Structures are given as C-alpha cells and as structure tokens.
Amino acid sequence: MRFVKGHGTENDFVILPDPDGALDLTADAVARLCDRRAGIGADGVLRVVRSKAAGLEAGLDAGDAEWFMDYRNADGGIAEMCGNGLRVFARYLVETGLAAPGEWDVATRAGLRRVTLGPSGDVCVDMGPASILGAGEASLAGTVFQGERVSVGNPHLACRVDGPVAALDLSRAPGFDPAVFPDGVNVEFFRTVGDRHLEMRVYERGSGETRSCGTGTVAVAATAAAQAGDGPSEWTVDVLGGRVTVALGEATARLTGPAVLVAEGETWPGWL
Numbered sequence: 001m002r003f004v005k006g007h008g009t010e011n012d013f014v015i016l017p018d019p020d021g022a023l024d025l026t027a028d029a030v031a032r033l034c035d036r037r038a039g040i041g042a043d044g045v046l047r048v049v050r051s052k053a054a055g056l057e058a059g060l061d062a063g064d065a066e067w068f069m070d071y072r073n074a075d076g077g078i079a080e081m082c083g084n085g086l087r088v089f090a091r092y093l094v095e096t097g098l099a100a101p102g103e104w105d106v107a108t109r110a111g112l113r114r115v116t117l118g119p120s121g122d123v124c125v126d127m128g129p130a131s132i133l134g135a136g137e138a139s140l141a142g143t144v145f146q147g148e149r150v151s152v153g154n155p156h157l158a159c160r161v162d163g164p165v166a167a168l169d170l171s172r173a174p175g176f177d178p179a180v181f182p183d184g185v186n187v188e189f190f191r192t193v194g195d196r197h198l199e200m201r202v203y204e205r206g207s208g209e210t211r212s213c214g215t216g217t218v219a220v221a222a223t224a225a226a227q228a229g230d231g232p233s234e235w236t237v238d239v240l241g242g243r244v245t246v247a248l249g250e251a252t253a254r255l256t257g258p259a260v261l262v263a264e265g266e267t268w269p270g271w272l
C-alpha cells in the first residue's frame with residue numbers, strides 16, 4: 001500500500017492515495033498504520049479518494065468537489081472534519097499534480113470546505129461556521145474546567161485556563177459527561193497571551209493529546225471572541241507544533257497555516 005506522510009503544525013497524518021476507491025480501509029488497519037511503535041505513526045489517516053468513487057454515506061453530498069477527504073482518527077474511528085488534515089490533503093493534491101493551485105472545494109463528512117493555496121506555502125481553509133452551543137465542563141486530574149461547547153463540524157469543548165497551558169497534565173484523557181457529549185469530544189485548553197493571541201493544548205477524541213488541532217483552534221478563537229464581545233476578527237493561535245491564524249467572519253471561519261509533506265513509501269508486503 002502506497003502512503004505519504006505529512007503534517008500541519010505537527011498534527012501528523014498517513015495519507016493514502018486511493019483515487020478509485022479500491023481500498024477496504026478497516027478501523028484496525030488505520031490503528032495499525034497510526035501506531036507509533038509498530039506502524040508508521042500518525043494522529044490520523046487521510047484517504048484521498050475521488051468523490052464519485054467514495055461510496056459516500058447517506059446524506060453526504062459532494063456537490064462539484066472532485067475529491068473527498070476520508071479522515072480517520074488514530075484509533076480507527078471516523079470523524080467529520082479535520083482542519084489541519086484538510087490543509088495537508090490539499091497540499092498533497094497540488095504537489096502530486098492531482099489538483100492545480102488556486103481555490104476549490106473538498107468534500108468532507110462535515111460538508112464542502114473551500115481551500116486556497118499556491119504552488120507552495122501556507123494553505124487556507126474555509127472551515128464553515130463555528131457554532132457556540134452553550135456551557136460544558138471537563139475534568140483533569142480532579143480539577144473541573146468550565147468551557148464552551150462548540151461545533152466546527154465536529155464536537156469541541158473550549159476551556160479557558162488562567163495559567164500557562166504547558167502546566168497541564170494531558171497524559172490522561174479529560175473526563176466529560178457522556179450524556180452531554182454522546183459522540184465524544186475534543187477538549188481544548190486555552191489562555192490569552194496577547195492581543196487576539198491565544199495559546200492552546202488539546203486532547204483529541206480518538207487520537208489523544210496532539211500537537212495541534214485545526215478545528216480546535218477555530219473553536220478556541222470563536223470562544224475567545226464571544227467572551228470578549230468581538231465580532232469579525234483575526235486571531236493567532238499558538239499550539240505545541242507551531243502557529244496558525246483564524247479569521248472569524250460573520251458566517252464562517254478561515255484557518256491558515258502550514259502543510260508539509262515529509263516522506264513517501266510503501267507498506268511491507270503482507271504486514272497490514
């Protein structure tokens with residue numbers, strides 16, 4: 001099986017080119033690919049498949065988008081959307097000549113997402129709306145954190161903290177009420193470090209602590225803007241793996257940041 005490895009602010013992915021939808025990608029295979037000791041190692045898998053060949057789940061409409069991002073978490077579970085993954089997905093399509101630099105839609109389980117990119121450099125993704133849904137809470141090592149429930153196509157809980165996020169122990173999953181988050185949740189901890197400038201750490205559903213989460217950065221920017229009473233505004237979000245910007249508009253949020261391809265190869269015959 002051919003693969004490419006890439007990352008966006010060190011949120012890393014195994015990219016599986018599958019233009020004709022020939023791969024039978026099981027949850028077990030995804031978990032083995034993402035295993036950092038016995039596999040290639042990644043936070044998730046991006047299967048690159050033509051929308052027409054993707055066999056989309058009922059209710060998904062790819063519109064005119066040629067490509068569908070089939071995103072999977074490291075545990076093999078399916079998620080609706082991945083912001084960093086989508087930047088890497090778009091960069092892969094351009095680097096391999098499967099798409100031209102410019103502006104075009106990619107189909108995802110959260111709907112169509114417009115990407116804008118040149119022949120090299122940062123990638124901008126229109127992430128759609130970030131919807132603030134109300135209060136929620138998570139716990140970490142016995143401490144309860146209040147936050148905002150936010151949908152960026154996938155579920156988030158954005159918790160403001162007072163001290164440096166570096167001080168948090170995210171070696172274990174935060175606790176949350178499964179009645180409030182029946183599908184699980186990505187939990188972000190953020191702090192203001194400057195003028196519309198945040199730092200964030202995240203514990204992702206299905207992947208554990210990662211060094212960045214694009215949808216998570218949108219969730220914390222939207223939460224911080226709402227808490228400050230800000231309207232459309234641009235935010236800088238520092239994550240363990242680098243920095244992204246989030247431009248909050250009236251109806252949509254645009255995420256801009258790096259997308260890097262680092263290697264390509266083939267799994268050993270019979271291994272998977």
Ligand SMILES: N[C@@H](CCC[C@H](N)C(=O)O)C(=O)O
Pocket residue numbers: 011044073078079080081082083084085154155186204205206207210212213214215216
């Ligand atoms: N890292 C991603 C989000 C991936 C999906 C998430 N773990 C979930 O289960 O919703 C991003 O960059 O947005």
